[in-house]
Amino acid sequence: MQERYIASADLGTSKIGLTVARICGEDVQIIYHRETPSDGVRYSSVFNPKRASDALKVAVETAQNELRIQIRQLVVGLPRYAVRQEIASAKMMRTDPDSCITDEEIAMLKSLALETYPLKDVAKEDIYGAVAQSFNTEDIFQGNEHDVVGATSEFIEGNFKVFVGSRKAMSNVSVTLNQAGIAPAGIYFLPDAVASAVLTDEEKENGVALIEIGAGVTSLSIYQGHIMRHYSAIPFGGRSITTDIKYECGFKEVLAENIKLAFGACMPEKLQSMSEKIIQINDEENGNFGQKLPVKYLSDIITCRATEIIEAMLFLIQDSGYSEKLRSGIVLTGGGANLANLTGLVREMSGYKVRIGFPRMRKLSAEGCDGITEAGAAASVGMILTAKNDPTINCTSEPLPAPEIVEEEEEVIEAESYDGTIFDQNTAVEKPAEQPYAKPKEPKKPKQPKQPKQRGPNPFNIIWGKMTGSAGNVLDGVLEVIGDLYDNTEGGNRK
Numbered sequence: 001m002q003e004r005y006i007a008s009a010d011l012g013t014s015k016i017g018l019t020v021a022r023i024c025g026e027d028v029q030i031i032y033h034r035e036t037p038s039d040g041v042r043y044s045s046v047f048n049p050k051r052a053s054d055a056l057k058v059a060v061e062t063a064q065n066e067l068r069i070q071i072r073q074l075v076v077g078l079p080r081y082a083v084r085q086e087i088a089s090a091k092m093m094r095t096d097p098d099s100c101i102t103d104e105e106i107a108m109l110k111s112l113a114l115e116t117y118p119l120k121d122v123a124k125e126d127i128y129g130a131v132a133q134s135f136n137t138e139d140i141f142q143g144n145e146h147d148v149v150g151a152t153s154e155f156i157e158g159n160f161k162v163f164v165g166s167r168k169a170m171s172n173v174s175v176t177l178n179q180a181g182i183a184p185a186g187i188y189f190l191p192d193a194v195a196s197a198v199l200t201d202e203e204k205e206n207g208v209a210l211i212e213i214g215a216g217v218t219s220l221s222i223y224q225g226h227i228m229r230h231y232s233a234i235p236f237g238g239r240s241i242t243t244d245i246k247y248e249c250g251f252k253e254v255l256a257e258n259i260k261l262a263f264g265a266c267m268p269e270k271l272q273s274m275s276e277k278i279i280q281i282n283d284e285e286n287g288n289f290g291q292k293l294p295v296k297y298l299s300d301i302i303t304c305r306a307t308e309i310i311e312a313m314l315f316l317i318q319d320s321g322y323s324e325k326l327r328s329g330i331v332l333t334g335g336g337a338n339l340a341n342l343t344g345l346v347r348e349m350s351g352y353k354v355r356i357g358f359p360r361m362r363k364l365s366a367e368g369c370d371g372i373t374e375a376g377a378a379a380s381v382g383m384i385l386t387a388k389n390d391p392t393i394n395c396t397s398e399p400l401p402a403p404e405i406v407e408e409e410e411e412v413i414e415a416e417s418y419d420g421t422i423f424d425q426n427t428a429v430e431k432p433a434e435q436p437y438a439k440p441k442e443p444k445k446p447k448q449p450k451q452p453k454q455r456g457p458n459p460f461n462i463i464w465g466k467m468t469g470s471a472g473n474v475l476d477g478v479l480e481v482i483g484d485l486y487d488n489t490e491g492g493n494r495k
């Protein structure tokens with residue numbers, strides 16, 4: 001079975017989550033996941049394609065260098081905010097009433113509904129996606145897709161939930177990819193993709209509200225009867241909490257974000273002894289040296305903004321008309337869902353049962369990919385699972401060449417730059433005849449120590465002894481001494 005790769009990029013307000021998966025049939029293996037800072041994105045929508053593409057290039061190049069593969073295409077998501085939902089309907093008469101309704105006819109009916117839907121401003125709006133709500137035939141009224149496929153009827157009528165957003169926002173996503181030199185493999189409406197990653201079939205059937213808390217946007221998707229029934233979003237998220245900490249405490253945004261991640265929690269009354277702790281800030285460079293921040297005060301700041309976000313979500317749930325049908329309660333996902341005590345705050349305010357939605361790893365495998373099991377990776381994993389169903393998507397091409405291994409060698413001077421004066425101006429050195437990468441020489445064998453020479457008697461003692469005789473024998477004594485000295489040398493002993 002042919003192996004292919006799918007790469008997804010979650011272009012968020014504060015981060016780019018880049019994920020690469022190896023696909024072989026139904027087997028999905030995540031081989032790479034990393035989050036890098038984003039730029040040019042506000043409320044999950046690209047407003048500056050050049051800045052966004054520069055940040056995306058960094059994320060892609062990092063993945064390519066680590067995996068040694070060439071990423072040619074990316075699966076990306078559409079903006080989550082400023083999207084409204086409308087109802088579109090279409091009816092189609094069938095040429096053969098006695099034949100069974102097929103999946104192809106359902107797809108044709110959906111296309112017809114989207115083509116005939118009247119947009120308010122064609123130049124500024126576009127359809128991000130559509131979800132079938134119900135179908136009617138001669139014998140079936142408001143049935144689902146599973147009910148009508150295989151039935152017989154003279155006609156088929158469908159009702160669809162259409163999600164309409166800004167055409168410019170969609171265009172900016174394409175421009176960003178083009179600026180980064182990457183082709184779009186697929187552009188998806190993210191709420192449905194996120195749901196496929198974190199929700200169970202039972203939750204979708206019984207009714208559940210999926211709340212995704214991103215950095216710039218918090219969105220609400222309601223499922224009932226395996227169908228997405230409602231979608232809406234507000235322009236507040238985790239970054240709003242960071243901004244509150246920044247202004248209340250006079251910190252820089254980076255410091256405020258780090259403090260939120262390390263010590264942030266809701267409901268200060270639930271912190272017990274932790275609420276008595278005090279955080280001391282030793283950031284002398286930014287003028288915050290020695291500043292003290294009580295954990296309880298930090299929790300008060302966070303709880304105020306979190307309460308505001310939850311109240312807005314509960315209002316949207318009530319406005320959807322499905323508040324009494326959420327048998328499976330609320331599922332929180334996205335990076336903001338990791339805030340301590342947030343589930344308890346939502347449970348206390350709503351009365352629903354609440355859990356955090358992590359990517360369901362039983363649908364895939366991932367080893368050595370830090371962060372892939374966190375709630376913040378739900379969108380990235382959801383896009384991978386959605387793109388897997390399209391067998392034509394393959395986001396990589398040939399592997400990158402292996403990096404050249406350069407061995408440490410002695411410095412070699414090139415012919416055109418060599419002037420024979422590498423030591424000083426007065427010392428000429430001949431150009432070596434060997435090639436730059438000649439075979440290394442064999443190490444020299446250690447020299448054996450020389451045997452000490454056998455020395456004769458001390459000449460001074462000999463001369464002194466010969467000359468201590470009578471004065472008349474002095475000359476004879478000197479000659480005798482010279483003769484003895486010659487005999488004791490190597491030349492005198494040579495035969």
